[in-house]
Amino acid sequence: MRLSRYPINTAKESPADAEVISHKLMLRAGLIRRLAAGIYTFLPFGLRTVRKVEAIVREEMDRAGALELLMPAVQPAELWQESGRWEQYGPELLRLKDRHERDYVIGPTHEEVVTDLARRELKSYRQLPVNFYQIQTKFRDEIRPRFGVMRGREFLMKDAYSFHADEASLAEGYAAMKAAYTRMFQRMGLNFRAVRADTGAIGGSASEEFQVLADSGEDAIAVSDADDYAANLELATTPAFDGRRAPPTQALLKVATPGTRTIAELMALLQVPAARCVKTLIVEGAAGDVVALVIRGDHELNTVKAQKLPGVATPLRMATAARVLAATGTAPGFLGPVGLNCRIVVDHAAAALADFVCGANEPDVHLTGVNWSRDLPEAQTADLRSVVDGDPSPSGKGSLTIRRGIEVGHIFQLGRKYSEALKLTVLDPAGKDLTPLMGCYGIGVTRIVAAAIEQNHDDKGIIWPEPIAPYLVLLVTLNHERSEAVRAQADRLYATFSAAGIDVLYDDRDARPGVKFADAELLGIPHCIVIGDRSLAAGKLEYRNRRTGENSEIAVDEMVAEIRRRLGR
């Protein structure tokens, strides 16, 4: 494409409401334009990258044997009522009425539609397993859309749904998808991890997220430095308390700690590290009672883990101050496990402590030199906290680091949630009804574009990974208005690359060199050829590599071959 015929300008400044680098660069480089909150137009440059991502996704899905189809964005409410999600999904589901006052939704996901399709088409176990996928526009009315297309309300998603006769087949299909996803993200040149994820309300036995590592990511993940263990912080674990702890060396002591309610205040007053203190959190129990959760002072309660504990209310609710007073006789700030008259669950790390500090269940008093067994009974232990940097990996090898990630893919073993709700059955070999198991597999196509930029940029602009670059080669002419030779040479190269099917962008604008170089860097095309009188006089052209910064002179006659060599084609 010739830039002189492209009407979208780049910008030196980015709009004030853009926060993360990918959003700023996408606006400045003219990849997207905002239409409404979380709703964006993809301009030609942006769309080209979207299409490249789609092509890779499609190739790998097809290779894995999945079948592409295209389902409607607008879906009748009846299906959602049948699955129960009309009530469950909440305000994120965009609902609308047609002219006959019939209810519809704009699909945030397609389990209902694909299961409806399956129950109409699939009759026999012989048709299983099968995996249907599509690349299609989704709408989720996010509470807070942000970061451009990273968390938009309307976005492109690849969603796939597999149907299986038994668990073994589901596990096989799931593994095939995991392998396909791994290949896709590798091909896109992304630095990512497959991380174990909470299955949440959807349930099911396995779920992994594909997280692109980036500081701006909205998810926290724990990554092992010694093997491939990686998990969402929501469920990352570290080895449990093994029963060994240091012997007591201090006597149990009551100390006056007036007004000292926080761990930070306690550390300052008693000159003890937070890791030697415990905090006692009172949460609502499932039976109308309360449960005390004991965590080391430097650790954070993990709500996902805590609410999975038997006897704890779901969702997790902290007890009110009044409830705490009624149950313990004292107010939050001076609670401790010693002599506490309710169910106590202790985090493994807190259980491993000796000579620790805690509240005395009396106002303005704490205990020091507290030891399990000696001063209070051993209590039930559990994994209650979020792991922190440096915790040992649960695999026993290496330690964990907390990283930020952008979730670009998520694979699930769904089980029979939707096949049961929508009464999908096929006949088994004995002629009996069989309710298939399902898996679902999502990829945020437009989010990948933003995630790729988060990971591939410098202070000048985007640095596209070759496989998803909107163009592979950029031709930049310098002062072609004054040089017929420059223009002719550039035109020839443009024709050559075009004929060879190599995506080439031709900056043939009547602009000054500085403008063209700045835009070249902003747009981030991997390979740039500069055609100017100066080098042309010596029979050379200039080659610039956006990623490595390489800047070399190559003979005119060799340039095309050199580019092809670098592109491997």
Added chain:
RNA sequence: CGGGGCGUGGCGCAGUCUGGUAGCGCAUCUGGUUUGGGACCAGAGGGUCGGAGGUUCAAAUCCUCUCGCCCCGACCA
């Protein structure tokens, strides 16, 4: 939904406190000079100051209501 902030040419902002009839940079257009890292000179177009109502001789500026956007949090898979 709670808290905070912001709405002034396409973009970035000043002007608001202390009312006096809208300005700067970028971008765009015209002419000229320039030409290997976002040129310079001269000129031009473009804004009912988010919207509605009110106060006032006079409102971007003060008051009321309202809409939109952004940030933090809660919520959500």
